[in-house]
Amino acid sequence: MSPRLDARSKLLDAAARLFYAHGISATGIDAVIAEAGVAKMSLYNNFESKSGLxxxxxxxxxxxxxxxxxxxxxxxxxxxxxxxxxxxxxxxxxxxxxxxxxxxxxxxxxxxxxxxxxxxxxxxxxxxxxxxxxxxxxxxxxxxxxxxxxxxxxxxxxxxxxxxxxxxxxxxxxxxxxxxxxxxxxxxx
Amino acid sequence: MSPRLDARSKLLDAAARLFYAHGISATGIDAVIAEAGVAKMSLYNNFESKSGLxxxxxxxxxxxxxxxxxxxxxxxxxxxxxxxxxxxxxxxxxxxxxxxxxxxxxxxxxxxxxxxxxxxxxxxxxxxxxxxxxxxxxxxxxxxxxxxxxxxxxxxxxxxxxxxxxxxxxxxxxxxxxxxxxxxxxxxx
DNA sequence: GTCTATTTAGACCGACCTGTCTACTTGGAG
DNA sequence: CTCCAAGTAGACAGGTCGGTCTAAATAGAC
CATH class of the missing domain: 1.10.357.10 (Tetracycline Repressor, domain 2)
Known part of the structure; x- marks a missing residue:
C-alpha cells in the first residue's frame, strides 16, 4: 500500500469517527489530523479541502x-x-x-x-x-x-x-x- | 410589550430562520443579531449563552x-x-x-x-x-x-x-x- | 424634569477556524 | 547509493467564533 493511500485511509477512518460522533461543522481539521495521526499537509495532499473530505x-x-x-x-x-x-x-x-x-x-x-x-x-x-x-x-x-x-x-x-x-x-x-x-x-x- | 421581551422575540424569530436554513453550528451569533436587528448585548441580556438560545x-x-x-x-x-x-x-x-x-x-x-x-x-x-x-x-x-x-x-x-x-x-x-x-x-x- | 433600567453600536479579547508555506525526514524503485 | 515522491512538524496568515465591556442614547415611571 502506498503511503499516500495509507494517509488517505487513516484520514477517512478518523473523519468517520469524529464526524459521526460530534457532527461535521463541530469537527475541525486539527481534530481530524490528530485522530488520524498524520500531518496537516497530508490532508491537503489527499483532499482538495474540508468539503472534499x-x-x-x-x-x-x-x-x-x-x-x-x-x-x-x-x-x-x-x-x-x-x-x-x-x-x-x-x-x-x-x-x-x-x-x-x-x-x-x-x-x-x-x-x-x-x-x-x-x-x-x-x-x-x-x-x-x-x-x-x-x-x-x-x-x-x-x-x-x-x-x-x-x-x-x-x-x-x-x-x-x-x-x-x-x-x-x-x-x-x-x-x-x-x-x-x-x-x-x-x-x- | 416591554422592549426586553421585544428584543427576545426578535432574536427567537431570527434564530428560527437561520438555524433552520443553515444549521445551528454554521450560524454565528453575529448573523443572528444582524438578522434580528438588535445589539449583541441584547442577546446576552436575554439568554445565558448561544446554548441557551x-x-x-x-x-x-x-x-x-x-x-x-x-x-x-x-x-x-x-x-x-x-x-x-x-x-x-x-x-x-x-x-x-x-x-x-x-x-x-x-x-x-x-x-x-x-x-x-x-x-x-x-x-x-x-x-x-x-x-x-x-x-x-x-x-x-x-x-x-x-x-x-x-x-x-x-x-x-x-x-x-x-x-x-x-x-x-x-x-x-x-x-x-x-x-x-x-x-x-x-x-x- | 429626573431617575432608572434597558438598548444601542462597536471595540476588544483569546480561542479556534481553514488553508498555506517552509524546511526536514523517510522509504522504496531504479 | 541516489533520487524523489510522500510524509513529517509546526509556524503562519486572515478570518470568524463566542463572549465581555464601555459609553452614549432612549424610554417609561414617578
Missing part, C-alpha cells in the same frame, strides 16, 4: 452500507431474505461499536447540517433512493409491481423513522421493533 | 408544532380526525414558506448536530415521544390499547421517515403520500 466521508458511508447489505444478502437470497438483508444492514450499522453511542444514520445526520444547495445533500438523497429501489426489486418477486413500489416506499419510511428515533434514544431497540413489523408485512405477501 | 429555539419549535396541531384538532375531533390532525400539523409545517426550501423537521435536524450528551437532544426525543403519545390516545378510541400502541409506533415511524425524505427532496410530496397511507390505515380500524 466531507464528500469522501459521505461516499464511504454509502459504500459501507452497501457492503453490510451485500454481506447479509449473501446468506439468504430469497425475496423475503432480501428485504430483511436491507433492514439487517441498518441494524448491523446501529450495533457496531461507537465511542459515543448510536446516533442514527450518519448520512442523514450529515444532510441535516449541510446548507440547502450543498452537493452532499444529493449524495444522501441518492443513498435513500437506492435503498428504496433495492426494496422494490426484492418485493417485485413477491407481488405485482404496483404494490411492490407502494410497499417499498412504506418500508423505507418505516426504516428511516425507526433509525432516527433509535438514534435519538441511543440504542437499537426501536430498530428491532421495526424489523419484526417489516418481517410480518413481507411474510404476509 | 438554542435551547429556547428547540422549545419554541416544539410549541409551534403543538399550536399547529391544536389548530387542526379544533376543526374535527373524531379519533380519525385526531390522527390526521397530527399528520396535518407536520404538513402545515412543511408547506410554510421557507426562504431556502423545506429541509425536514427542525428538531430532528438540530439533534443531528448536537453532541451525544447535549440536553437539547432530550428536548427533541421528548417531542417525538409526545407525538407518538398523542397518536396512541386518538387510536385508543378506535381499537384496543395493545393495537393502539403498536399502531401509534408504526405511524410515528412512517411520519418521521416521510418528513426526513421529504426534507431531503425539498418539498412536501412524500408527506402527502404518507398521509394517504396513514388515512387508509386508520379508516380500516
Amino acid at each position: 466531507v464528500a469522501a466521508y459521505l461516499q464511504a458511508r454509502h459504500e459501507e452500507w452497501l457492503e453490510l447489505y451485500r454481506a447479509r444478502l449473501g446468506a439468504s437470497s430469497d425475496p423475503v431474505g432480501g428485504v430483511l438483508a436491507i433492514v439487517d444492514a441498518y441494524l448491523d450499522h446501529a450495533e457496531a461499536g461507537y465511542e459515543h453511542g448510536f446516533r442514527g444514520c450518519g448520512l442523514l445526520n450529515a444532510a441535516a447540517e449541510l446548507p440547502a444547495g450543498d452537493p452532499g445533500r444529493s449524495i444522501v438523497a441518492g443513498h435513500k433512493a437506492q435503498v428504496e429501489d433495492l426494496l422494490r426489486e426484492h418485493l417485485e418477486s413477491l407481488t405485482d409491481s404496483r404494490q411492490a413500489a407502494a410497499l417499498a416506499e412504506q418500508i423505507s419510511f418505516l426504516l428511516e423513522g425507526a433509525i432516527s428515533r433509535a438514534g435519538l434514544e441511543g440504542h437499537s431497540e426501536l430498530l428491532h421493533r421495526a424489523k419484526s413489523l417489516i418481517t410480518s408485512m413481507v411474510r404476509a405477501l | 438554542v435551547a429556547a429555539y428547540l422549545q419554541a419549535r416544539h410549541e409551534e408544532w403543538l399550536e399547529l396541531y391544536r389548530a387542526r384538532l379544533g376543526a374535527s375531533s373524531d379519533p380519525v380526525g385526531g390522527v390526521l390532525a397530527i399528520v396535518d400539523a407536520y404538513l402545515d409545517h412543511a408547506e410554510a414558506g421557507y426562504e431556502h426550501g423545506f429541509r425536514g423537521c427542525g428538531l430532528l435536524n438540530a439533534a443531528a448536530e448536537l453532541p451525544a450528551g447535549d440536553p437539547g437532544r432530550s428536548i427533541v426525543a421528548g417531542h417525538k415521544a409526545q407525538v407518538e403519545d398523542l397518536l396512541r390516545e386518538h387510536l385508543e378510541s378506535l381499537t384496543d390499547s395493545r393495537q393502539a400502541a403498536a399502531l401509534a409506533e408504526q405511524i410515528s415511524f412512517l411520519l418521521e421517515g416521510a418528513i426526513s425524505r421529504a426534507g431531503l427532496e425539498g418539498h412536501s410530496e412524500l408527506l402527502h403520500r404518507a398521509k394517504s397511507l396513514i388515512t387508509s390505515m386508520v379508516r380500516a380500524l
Whole structure:
C-alpha cells in the first residue's frame, strides 16, 4: 500500500469517527489530523479541502452500507431474505461499536447540517433512493409491481423513522421493533 | 410589550430562520443579531449563552408544532380526525414558506448536530415521544390499547421517515403520500 | 424634569477556524 | 547509493467564533 493511500485511509477512518460522533461543522481539521495521526499537509495532499473530505466521508458511508447489505444478502437470497438483508444492514450499522453511542444514520445526520444547495445533500438523497429501489426489486418477486413500489416506499419510511428515533434514544431497540413489523408485512405477501 | 421581551422575540424569530436554513453550528451569533436587528448585548441580556438560545429555539419549535396541531384538532375531533390532525400539523409545517426550501423537521435536524450528551437532544426525543403519545390516545378510541400502541409506533415511524425524505427532496410530496397511507390505515380500524 | 433600567453600536479579547508555506525526514524503485 | 515522491512538524496568515465591556442614547415611571 502506498503511503499516500495509507494517509488517505487513516484520514477517512478518523473523519468517520469524529464526524459521526460530534457532527461535521463541530469537527475541525486539527481534530481530524490528530485522530488520524498524520500531518496537516497530508490532508491537503489527499483532499482538495474540508468539503472534499466531507464528500469522501459521505461516499464511504454509502459504500459501507452497501457492503453490510451485500454481506447479509449473501446468506439468504430469497425475496423475503432480501428485504430483511436491507433492514439487517441498518441494524448491523446501529450495533457496531461507537465511542459515543448510536446516533442514527450518519448520512442523514450529515444532510441535516449541510446548507440547502450543498452537493452532499444529493449524495444522501441518492443513498435513500437506492435503498428504496433495492426494496422494490426484492418485493417485485413477491407481488405485482404496483404494490411492490407502494410497499417499498412504506418500508423505507418505516426504516428511516425507526433509525432516527433509535438514534435519538441511543440504542437499537426501536430498530428491532421495526424489523419484526417489516418481517410480518413481507411474510404476509 | 416591554422592549426586553421585544428584543427576545426578535432574536427567537431570527434564530428560527437561520438555524433552520443553515444549521445551528454554521450560524454565528453575529448573523443572528444582524438578522434580528438588535445589539449583541441584547442577546446576552436575554439568554445565558448561544446554548441557551438554542435551547429556547428547540422549545419554541416544539410549541409551534403543538399550536399547529391544536389548530387542526379544533376543526374535527373524531379519533380519525385526531390522527390526521397530527399528520396535518407536520404538513402545515412543511408547506410554510421557507426562504431556502423545506429541509425536514427542525428538531430532528438540530439533534443531528448536537453532541451525544447535549440536553437539547432530550428536548427533541421528548417531542417525538409526545407525538407518538398523542397518536396512541386518538387510536385508543378506535381499537384496543395493545393495537393502539403498536399502531401509534408504526405511524410515528412512517411520519418521521416521510418528513426526513421529504426534507431531503425539498418539498412536501412524500408527506402527502404518507398521509394517504396513514388515512387508509386508520379508516380500516 | 429626573431617575432608572434597558438598548444601542462597536471595540476588544483569546480561542479556534481553514488553508498555506517552509524546511526536514523517510522509504522504496531504479 | 541516489533520487524523489510522500510524509513529517509546526509556524503562519486572515478570518470568524463566542463572549465581555464601555459609553452614549432612549424610554417609561414617578
